[in-house]
Amino acid sequence: MSANFDAIKRRYNIIGFDPALERAIDIAVQVAATDLAVLVVGESGVGKENFPKIIHDNSSRKQGKYIAVNCGAIPEGTIDSELFGHEKGAFTGAVEARKGYFEVADGGTIFLDEVADLPLATQVRLLRVLENGEFIRVGSSKVLQTNVRVVAATNVNIADRIAKGKFREDLYYRLSSVIIHLPALRERREDIYPLFVKFASDFSAKYHCPMLTLTDDAIEELKNYRWPGNIRQLKNVTEQISILEKNRTIDAAALKPYLVSPTGTNLPALVRTETDSNENFQREILFKFIAELQREISELKNVVNHLVNGTMPEPHNVPLKEYPLEDNELDYQITRATVPDKNMPEPHFEEPIIIEDSDLSLGTLNKAAIIKALERHNNNRKLAAEELKISERTLYRKIKEYKLNDK
Template sequence: MTMIQDLLDDKTMDFLRDRFGIIGESDIMRDIMLQLLKVAPTDLTVLITGETGTGKEVFAHAIHGLSERSTQPFISVNCGAIPETLLESELFGHERGAFTGAVEQRKGFFEVAHKGTIFLDEIGEMPIATQVKLLRILESGEFSRIGSSEVRKVNVRVITATNRDMEYEVRNGRFRQDLYFRLNSFQLRLPPLRRHRDDIPLLAEYYASRIAKKNRFSYRGFTDEALGYLTGLSWPGNVRELRNVIETVTTLEHGKQITESMLSQQIQDHGGNHGTIPSEQSIMLSSQGYNSAAQLPQESDIVFRTLLEMKNELIEIKRAMAAIFEKTAQLEMQAQRAAEQSITEFPVISNHSLPFPDEYSSDTMFNLEEMEKQLIQSALTKYAGNRRMAAKVLGISERTLYRKITDYQLTDSSS
């Protein structure tokens, strides 16, 4: 038994698994767990690094949950998912009239997270201008809303995460060095799944039994061949990809013991070699005279990992685009139905009704964009510029409504 195993008993590991879904018995994962247990009770700023899908947000939740701030808010923000023009407003808030579309005063995520923890995922995507404000709040806890000179103060623990090489970003001028030093008070490096393959059977069993319990169907485990097959894959999408595969197969094959053929079919159905890149790696290794990945020079290993990350990101982009196209198709069908009927009132959405603009009738030709614009303006008029109520009646998020108001240059009907 190693020193790491001595320091981390089974009871603690069971707690981390049951409370946060952190699983692993390999030395590399035990070491990560020990680091987690040491840094969580402190108030240090933590930078979590690792490839896409390694569980960075899971560990951020655990850091918060094991801290003295655990009863206070935990706010998660994906900096890469918010347009640059909106990110500063979302983080620090704005006053009414601060810019076009700012129809009401709004608190930012930092104010909402007061006394708790804010998790800034994909921190490497943050624009330089916003980085300046973040540095100030880290150093003094002070900030100002957009459109206000009033200095406000918050008490927030900051956890950030990235799959980028931040030192490389600093050298190339895309990230402030002083901010990087502040964020990197403590760095938690999460390993890719291929670096702790021994944990794959544990993870597979955990995700399969969890989805079966959640959906109340029987689960008969994996064959030895199935677990061996899973352990032999490269998993470029890491734990997230493994979880998706296991949950899908367990659901489709519920009541049966999961076999290697079931798993291989599922992986083929979702992209052929998706998650199984040994053939590509083998070609690269043999062409350079190496017998294993361990013999690769460090630079080649970095290139290979970068390619894997790019492949996974492309898959995520495809999924996002598919969701957008599906939503667009739904909107077009709604528009068609609206044109075929004599509409005097927009269909009920979220248990509210919204008057359809008078200038449109069943025999009027119009495009989807103009229809959307008029519906948003009608909602703002009906609720006297109350953005929250307008968003609710339209069935969209307040953030989406704000973006639409800006895009269409709409006005607040209450002013």
């Protein structure tokens, strides 16, 4: 059976007509019916995270649990217990026995994201559960059974890890019964402009601002750029332009400063008239920008408080441009009113508001700010991430990227 591409693309918000992308969707749907382990590979930001979900939703396990685990974001000391559970007293702090993801997901699917980051000891446990469904909780000797389908993803070259002795070759073969390769954005240039239009439309709705349009030379510029961060970068760039450019028609000259290399400027659009070396200037503007976001969030809280109390806020308290929404909600918010009504789902504010990877923070955080935050919080990553207004996961990535682990 061949995939109904339109239905799947609509359901998962996938934009693109590239044959390699459609082939990847086709493979995902075809292998869904089997229990084969699938490895999704491709550069960072190419859209790997949709695929395990497509596989799960199209499989006979779809009524079962789907658990996504980011192996790169779980500290080495707790990953075995997270995946396989632990018994009471297994380690300091294990005050109660706890099931791990492999036990909870019995009958369902586990997505092991950034699988190449798994420690070797965990790889041994994973190999066992993949081979015969057996696993042991940390601190126990009792062998338990589970029936879980595993889909894994990685953006690193696993062969390289195997050569360096950091990844078990036998595990690699177990995980990769089927490999789904997602093309880099630069290998599917015809999809670049449709993706831009989709994101521009989403952000125009999100920020209640007129939609961006590109001149022909800007479209050419966009298509010829290398996109090292792939679709995630295109999305971030579109968001930055949506927020920062007053003139909504973007020509090549206006676009160019946003198209930097990962080692280039931190926040290109804000420093267009400055030189790359003007780091302080960039930082100052970035902090101003974050302060502005925080102000808007507190005003939004104000609106919600008024709603909860059944009164409308004072007019000067409603200058909000957006309501925080999940990524996948973007499509539904185009018709949303500026002033909230009672039928609108209520935003939640109990959790700290975190600027995720897909937001402006990626690539804008500099090393010094991270080091300072970690120092201030005695290396407590949770607190440092909160201060930096990023997720812990992003902080882990940055720590790895800047090799701060060794310090």
